[in-house]
Amino acid sequence: MPHEQQPQSPDVLDADAVRTWSSLALAALGRAREDIDAINVYPVADADTGTNLYLTAESADRGLADAFPEVTDGTAATSLAEAVRAWAHGALVGARGNSGTILAQLLRGVADVLGDEPAPPAGHGPGGLLARALTRAAEEAYAAVAHPVEGTMLTVADAAARAGEAAGAAAGTAVEVARAAYDGARAALAETPGQLAALGRAGVVDAGGCGLVVVFGALWQALSGQEPAAEPVRGRAVPVPRPPDPCAQEEDGPAYEVIYLLEATEAAVGELRERLDALGDSLVVVGGDGLWNVHVHVDDPGAAVEAGVVAGRPYRIRITHFGDERRRARGERAQRAVVAVVPGEGLAGLCGEAGATTVLVRPGEPPAVAELLDAVRRAHAREVVLLPGGAELRAAAASAAEQARAEGVRVAVIPTRSAVQGLAALAVHDPEGSFDEDVVAMTAAAGATRYGELAVAERQSFTSAGICQAGDVLGLIDGDVAVIGADLAETAEAVLDRMLGSGGELVTLVLGPEVPDTVAERLEAYVQQGHLAVDTVTYRGGRYSAPLLVGVE
CATH class of the missing domain: 1.25.40.340 (DhaL domain)
Structure with missing residues (x-):
């Protein structure tokens, strides 16, 4: 206080x-x-x-x-x-x-x-x-x-x-x-x-x-x-x-506002200014001593973020579409919106294309209540469905929802424990239906999606599948280590065998930035050979995403 x-x-x-x-x-x-x-x-x-x-x-x-x-x-x-x-x-x-x-x-x-x-x-x-x-x-x-x-x-x-x-x-x-x-x-x-x-x-x-x-x-x-x-x-x-419409005069301007923090040298920031200045307008770069805050209006937000990657290490990336902001400026409030917490730039883009307002997180840096509440406000809707994307974020999501309700927004938190469950929920989202029915359908879709993840062990430790060594590939199913392997693709196949053992109609694969396309091709073929009736879709998670996320619906 x-x-x-x-x-x-x-x-x-x-x-x-x-x-x-x-x-x-x-x-x-x-x-x-x-x-x-x-x-x-x-x-x-x-x-x-x-x-x-x-x-x-x-x-x-x-x-x-x-x-x-x-x-x-x-x-x-x-x-x-x-x-x-x-x-x-x-x-x-x-x-x-x-x-x-x-x-x-x-x-x-x-x-x-x-x-x-x-x-x-x-x-x-x-x-x-x-x-x-x-x-x-x-x-x-x-x-x-x-x-x-x-x-x-x-x-x-x-x-x-x-x-x-x-x-x-x-x-x-x-x-x-x-x-x-x-x-x-x-x-x-x-x-x-x-x-x-x-x-x-x-x-x-x-x-x-x-x-x-x-x-x-x-x-x-x-x-x-x-x-x-x-x-x-x-x-x-x-x-x-x-x-009557003060926003109309700006309709020809850039479509997106991009903001991020950047760890970079002053020399690299000088080059970044030139790149961003050529991409858009309203460019402001502030800071110093290795830490900068970058703000720019552009039509290609991916290029603005990529420029930051070239210059240094961007994080806390926030992309806002001005179409949504202009509607808000005119006092227009959407009936319903979805806010999704996602661990990867590619996933953020994917959810954004589906109409969700996204909160991008980096490993080990979960969003605070204030950041989730800000995303709910940015969605500017009477009703908001919040997808936290991790069990560890439920408390923060619940607090943000409570504060948003005090501001007159109807908010439902769907307890998604993985980004793939959020994708499943988004796939059945019906903004035209009733709020309660939409929430029930999205909750059911998320709950019916088993989720897996492949990660690399950082140190020797005891797991539910035995002792792992630093560098081992860990295959997690529903949050628990189920497989320990030495190769990403082989471990992923073992995880898929276990997850499909109880049935499934659709496999979702989300590849991390360092995973080659050949791994996706191998896993798609593996599913097709062993489970002819199961479809597979593959996405790129982008920077900050895990090596591999797996969803089975």
């Missing part, structure tokens, strides 16, 4: 001020998120800028809290540098959308100054230090955007920095610098409709800039203890006479 604000000296800039700024910004963005969503028309009118800023601020606040779990009353001795770096890192790993990614870079710019200089140099007060931090933040945000556009939150950040710098040069206190930055941001926000045609046509100010004004207001409140007046902050920030 956010800690209560402690009184601040007008010229004190410390870790507690950062924690207070964070909690106040999160609360203020929470109050303003719907209004900000309502005026979101640029770069894509998808009505999610306020939500993206809020979720980014939430991740930043969580990063700050996780770094100092012992802090409950604001009295623990924590350095300014540690606090601001933790805050910026939390924003980086949880940045959402174009606006959230830019906000993360702004916080990184603040951290680059305050984190390097925990105490002001001789002859310089905290006001000057804060002014330099805001200037660095604006500079780094502009540098992170491939093609900066005026009339956006970049313009607001720059105006705030210039106003803060002027106050700092006049030997102002930290509070005076914060107030000047806040006032500068508000003035710049009011001018954005005249700087950007899309805003002028819609009769609104920039949504991202509106959120940034909220953040600067929280900074001033954190240092002064005075709450910003409602009218100056929100008066021109929420003018909402909108065109």
